[in-house]
Amino acid sequence: MKIAFDAKRFFHNTSGLGNYSRDLVRILSQYYPDNQYILLNKNTSERGKDILDRPDVLFVETSKGSLSRQLKMGKDAQKQGADIFHGLSGELPLKWDKTPIKKVVTIHDLIFMRYPQYYSFFDRKIHFWKFKKAADTADKIIAISEQTKRDIIHYLKVPETKIEVIYQGCHKAFKEQQSEGFMQSVKEKCKLPERFILNVGTIEERKNLLNIVKGIHGTDIPLVVVGRKTKYYQKIERFLKKNNMVKQVLFLEGVSMDELAAIYKLADIFVYPSFFEGFGIPVIEALFSKTVTVTSNTSCLPEAGGSDSVYIDPNNALDIGAKIKFLWENESERKRRVERSFEFVQKFNDQPIAEELMNFYQKII
Structure with a gap:
């Protein structure tokens, strides 16, 4: 099986979303090394370098351009022959070609909906649009807790059958x-x-x-x-x-x-x-x-x-x-x-x- 990941957070986020991304790829590689795990991003960093050194983990440089993550990354995964594309931080690419590929997104929380006072009007609108679009596009959604699952159903109007709760661990x-x-x-x-x-x-x-x-x-x-x-x-x-x-x-x-x-x-x-x-x-x-x-x-x-x-x-x-x-x-x-x-x-x-x-x-x- 080939699984492609949006690796922006994997390489460039030091805390929550970055830790989730790195731990997920690390444990899959450790326990299921027969698959290929493809990390898609414009560039790498020192973060996660030990994971990238594993034979079953491959970095693929994505197409250039200011909106390449949204418009080209999905097609890049398809060119690599990936069976699954997994968006690790609530987002999925907007453009795909006709090559078959399953789409998965992890949604961590919808705090911007529950506590709008902590976010600007513009940020709330952008977050909601991205999360709603990803939830509708995905074949399946991973929620990191039962609470998040309830929020996805309530705020994004997603059927319960489309969501699976898979907890995360820690470093x-x-x-x-x-x-x-x-x-x-x-x-x-x-x-x-x-x-x-x-x-x-x-x-x-x-x-x-x-x-x-x-x-x-x-x-x-x-x-x-x-x-x-x-x-x-x-x-x-x-x-x-x-x-x-x-x-x-x-x-x-x-x-x-x-x-x-x-x-x-x-x-x-x-x-x-x-x-x-x-x-x-x-x-x-x-x-x-x-x-x-x-x-x-x-x-x-x-x-x-x-x-x-x-x-x-x-x-x-x-x-x-x-x-x-x-x-x-x-x-x-x-x-x-x-x-x-x-x-x-x-x-x-x-x-x-x-x-x-x-x-x-x-x-x-």
Whole structure:
């Protein structure tokens, strides 16, 4: 079987969509090396170079032009004799020739529909048009959670039979045991406290960092935040200065994947009170790292967190604070939840996801 991928995000996105693209191709190549996996893009990058070195993974430079991804990439896949074209980030090419090829698109979330206030009018219109067009063109749609599936049915008016939920996993670094020496070096380099709670993700309003900060106000619990700052950070900064909490919160940016994995493992508690997610990969990363997780009782987050994470109302800073404090003071409760959550998270391991993907492709063919 030949499967062609829109590899723009594979090569040029450092976080969510890029990680999804690289992990998907990596695990398919690892468990099903008899197929050929074709990465279509104008150019490559250092990202994913180890995957590109595999004999069953082929980079094909696409046709040039400002709209080549939309107008030519599909035909380029057909010229390569691909059986399936898979758009990995909610989009499919607009033009195809008559050569038979099955079309698949992964839709991660429709947050721009649920929370329009976070997007400009123009961006909302463009996103909706692209996603709706891709959903209509595709033979099958992959949703990364049951929540996303429900949203696709509701907002894009797609029949349920056209959608299959296939969860995603996380980077292998979170499943590996780093050496004591490396863990210590990360601790020293990042100036981490002896004990701390952790939050990971872009510092934006939807991720709800301010309610974590409000939740730990009046305690001496240190918080480490790993993520890119946006304008929303200024709100956090004002609250910290006003309440003499500046030294209680440590902000980190630009850490490597291996360093991030070590930081997860060093944390006592991972806190992720996002208002809405398509899936919530950081929750999976925490569970693989054997770090107890506090997350929202909304959207897909209970799907990712399982029955032994601790759930909060993301609008309620007192609820967030109370549950952090309870876990902070109860080591035995943290350990109990960690062990059971680690059993649960195995369903997001590479092999079961690769099997689901391959079964999905074979059914389409």
